[in-house]
Amino acid sequence: MAASVARSQLTPLSRQITAKPSQSDQTPKCIVRFRPLNIPRRFNVTVKASINRNDEKIGGNNNKTAPALHPQSILDDDDDEEDAASKDSLNSLPRPLSSAQFSNFVSDGSRLRVAYQGVRGAYSESAAEKAYPNCEAVPCEQFDTAFEAVERWLVDRAVLPIENSLGGSIHRNYDLLLRHRLHIVGEVKFAVRHCLLANPGVKVEDLKRVLSHPQALAQCENTLTKLGLVREAVDDTAGAAKYVSFEQLKDTGAVASSSAAAIYGLNILAEDIQDDCDNVTRFLMLAREPIIPGTDRPFKTSIVFSLEEGPGVLFKALAVFALRQINLTKIESRPLRNQPLRSSDDNSGFGK
Secondary structure, eight states: OEEEEOOOOOOOSSOOOOOOOOGGGGOOOOBOOOOOSOOOTTSSOEEEEEEEOTTOOOOOTTOEEOOOOOTHHHHTOOHHHHHHHHTOOGGGSOOOEEHHHHHHHHTOGGGOEEEEESSTTOHHHHHHHHHSTTOEEEEESSHHHHHHHHHTTSSSEEEEEEEETTTEEOHHHHHHHHHSOOEEEEEEEEEOOOEEEEOTTOOGGGOOEEEEOHHHHHHTHHHHHHHTOEEEEOSOHHHHHHHHHHTTOSSEEEEEOHHHHHHHTOEEEEEOOOSOSOOEEEEEEEESSOEEOOSSSOEEEEEEEEOOSSTTHHHHHHHHHHTTTOOOOOEEEEOOTTOOSOOOOSSSOOOO
16 A cells, blocks of 8 residues: 555647656555655655745746657657666765755746646646746646656656646546656646637537536536537647637537637637636646755645555554644555555465
């Protein structure tokens, strides 16, 4: 059992970056044991801290959007470079940022290239611009690609969703946090406001179907049912808007953001069509370097650990926090790879 304490199809409509599987997929996970604070990074006990940056504003029209990275950018690395990187000592790893250095570094987001999942006009792009104003937002085809782009120094940061107030946790990104060696350096919350979009001249009564991400369609179920529209799921909301626009569809709309409407030349037929107005997505800000928490502001810490099977082992692990008056805001449990939940080695029928 692995637990993470922390405070989701059509073929993609466009391709920006193509990632290859990470070699860290098979990294074994061991039991957490208390050790001195100067634990070498090769140990698989990971502690990540983040600053809450919810008070930052969304960037204006001066936000820069970087061109999508080409597929060859990730796949064409020489084997010699990978071999050399594997021989680097721990001393050659990037130096952690202090909280003071981090504050100065993110104050001018124009120095950063920030990866997000999706195409232009995605909610993730707006979240990236809120987290790092004036940054160069770099679209990535998949979540995996954004992780690898940061690891391979193609971008400086990644801003990826981890939790939605209506849809719950995005488990894919929890699993990717375990597979990749990136650090949580902040978080940002973004209010999701869905719009019904269509090509110019198209009216609501002309629509027969609507395209969008499965979660967006589910969050607008009541409105779409009243309109009698057939729902079709695609990879992301902005991708749906792009497809409707480029194909000049007259009987098909898209559920996406107002930003997507402006980018792809679509009209907004209806705003705020979500069933619940309290629709907020929490995004993590990821970097290669960790930050050292300071005492000048509250910090949130995420811990990943695994436990041996036995009575009360999870209770004992959580008691460590309770006895020290440490409040836990969220807990996630993810399966361990290559370990079955139940197995049997005899004919008795009883599992081990």
